[in-house]
Amino acid sequence: MAENEKKSILNYLLESQLYKSIIRSGVPRTRRQRMYAVLGNVFLHLHPARLPRHAVKIGYTWCMGGLSFFIFVVLTITGIMLMFYYRPTVEYAFTDIIDLGEQAPLGIMRELHRWGAHAMVLTVWLHMLRVFMTGSYKPPREFNWAVGTILMTLTMFLSFTGYLLPWDQLAIWAITVGTNMARAHPFIGSEGPGASLLTIGDLNLVTASSDVRYALLGGRFVGEATLLRFYVLHCILVPFIAMIFMAVHFWRIRKDGGISGPL
Amino acid sequence: MAKEKFIPKASVGSSQDNEISRGKFISVLSIGWLAFLAGLGGFFTALGRMFFPNVSFEPPQEFKIGFADDFEVGKVDLRFKKEFNVWVVRDKESIYALSTVCTHLGCTPNWLEAEKKFKCPCHGSGFRSTGMHFEGPAPRPLERYRIFLASDGQIVVDKNKKFNFEKGEWTRPEASLKV
Numbered sequence: 001m002a003e004n005e006k007k008s009i010l011n012y013l014l015e016s017q018l019y020k021s022i023i024r025s026g027v028p029r030t031r032r033q034r035m036y037a038v039l040g041n042v043f044l045h046l047h048p049a050r051l052p053r054h055a056v057k058i059g060y061t062w063c064m065g066g067l068s069f070f071i072f073v074v075l076t077i078t079g080i081m082l083m084f085y086y087r088p089t090v091e092y093a094f095t096d097i098i099d100l101g102e103q104a105p106l107g108i109m110r111e112l113h114r115w116g117a118h119a120m121v122l123t124v125w126l127h128m129l130r131v132f133m134t135g136s137y138k139p140p141r142e143f144n145w146a147v148g149t150i151l152m153t154l155t156m157f158l159s160f161t162g163y164l165l166p167w168d169q170l171a172i173w174a175i176t177v178g179t180n181m182a183r184a185h186p187f188i189g190s191e192g193p194g195a196s197l198l199t200i201g202d203l204n205l206v207t208a209s210s211d212v213r214y215a216l217l218g219g220r221f222v223g224e225a226t227l228l229r230f231y232v233l234h235c236i237l238v239p240f241i242a243m244i245f246m247a248v249h250f251w252r253i254r255k256d257g258g259i260s261g262p263l
Numbered sequence: 264m265a266k267e268k269f270i271p272k273a274s275v276g277s278s279q280d281n282e283i284s285r286g287k288f289i290s291v292l293s294i295g296w297l298a299f300l301a302g303l304g305g306f307f308t309a310l311g312r313m314f315f316p317n318v319s320f321e322p323p324q325e326f327k328i329g330f331a332d333d334f335e336v337g338k339v340d341l342r343f344k345k346e347f348n349v350w351v352v353r354d355k356e357s358i359y360a361l362s363t364v365c366t367h368l369g370c371t372p373n374w375l376e377a378e379k380k381f382k383c384p385c386h387g388s389g390f391r392s393t394g395m396h397f398e399g400p401a402p403r404p405l406e407r408y409r410i411f412l413a414s415d416g417q418i419v420v421d422k423n424k425k426f427n428f429e430k431g432e433w434t435r436p437e438a439s440l441k442v
Contacts, residue, residue, distance in 0.1 A: 173370055173385065180369040207423075215314040219321050221348070 064127035078113040088231035093167035136260040161234035182213040359439035362406040
């Protein structure tokens with residue numbers, strides 16, 4: 001009696017407008033229904049509706065692409081938590097990081113964020129190695145390989161911009177040294193080849209105060225403006241661009257014929 | 264009843280005057296696209312311009328450091344290091360301004376008075392008080408800045424102009440100030 005009633009409540013819920021309006025396909029029971037369930041869900045639709053058996057073999061994929069995405073999600077969540085405490089100013093940045101370690105409840109988010117960042121660099125490179133070793137960069141997947149290299153560069157840039165935020169000696173000098181490379185860029189860096197050619201009469205167009213390094217730092221050396229620029233790049237702009245490329249990357253796996261098979 | 268040309272209501276109007284040739288249509292379209300692209304280009308140029316502020320709150324590139332008598336012969340003056348990233352050195356016949364940027368990877372070396380050398384903490388490059396490199400990975404000597412006398416007799420350092428030893432520029436008139 002009680003069981004019957006329970007079942008009817010479940011049935012009632014499953015047939016209610018609330019349930020049907022959210023999950024249109026109902027409980028998927030056949031292959032066709034399962035496929036519709038995946039295709040009809042915004043969070044699942046980037047993913048293939050069906051997987052070949054070898055696609056879930058850990059020995060073939062190492063799961064490095066999936067792990068990279070998982071760590072990206074972890075970094076997004078922990079990063080948002082950190083933003084509630086961290087102030088990107090010369091006055092507070094360093095002590096806010098110390099406070100995260102010593103005062104803030106669950107300040108371990110900062111450690112998770114840092115170690116997660118290291119781990120993501122590792123998994124992205126291993127993913128790249130796996131894709132290379134299995135020949136998955138070959139046509140028809142050559143475009144997705146190119147998208148992947150962009151994503152790898154964005155991962156490195158996220159690491160680089162995050163490096164400055166603790167605002168300690170290591171951070172400041174690492175960014176000083178790192179952005180000195182921007183100075184040596186051809187044409188857009190003040191000390192790079194070709195920069196001395198871009199002149200109007202006596203006026204040098206590409207100088208230490210008008211080159212790409214200046215745009216990156218917001219000045220001639222790492223300072224207040226740099227901290228704010230790197231903070232915005234790290235928290236907003238680069239993750240935003242990375243998410244767009246990730247969407248393309250996942251989508252193209254399907255469109256290029258699904259995950260590559262074992263050789 | 265004579266057979267009349269059927270004119271749909273939606274196209275009522277002087278169809279003769281409005282007619283536009285294929286070539287003209289394409290050229291109008293091209294102008295439209297070019298204008299759109301120009302606007303887009305201007306927009307992104309303006310966005311790029313935003314990254315170059317009109318006012319910099321950094322210390323000025325050109326500044327007065329005082330009179331020649333303020334500097335002791337044979338000493339490295341550290342007073343202008345923190346704010347301006349410059350060492351002022353006076354030897355027997357001249358005063359010159361050295362950049363505090365290590366020529367290896369851009370760290371700031373320290374002046375070690377006991378050992379009479381600039382020592383970089385990052386990778387161990389060493390420089391003499393002249394700026395000449397002699398140990399560690401630095402590939403060239405420290406850079407010198409333009410130095411000259413203002414009309415009031417004070418010494419001015421101008422960081423906009425650099426003099427590099429490897430280009431033979433240290434012998435130029437404003438690479439050092441004869442005293």
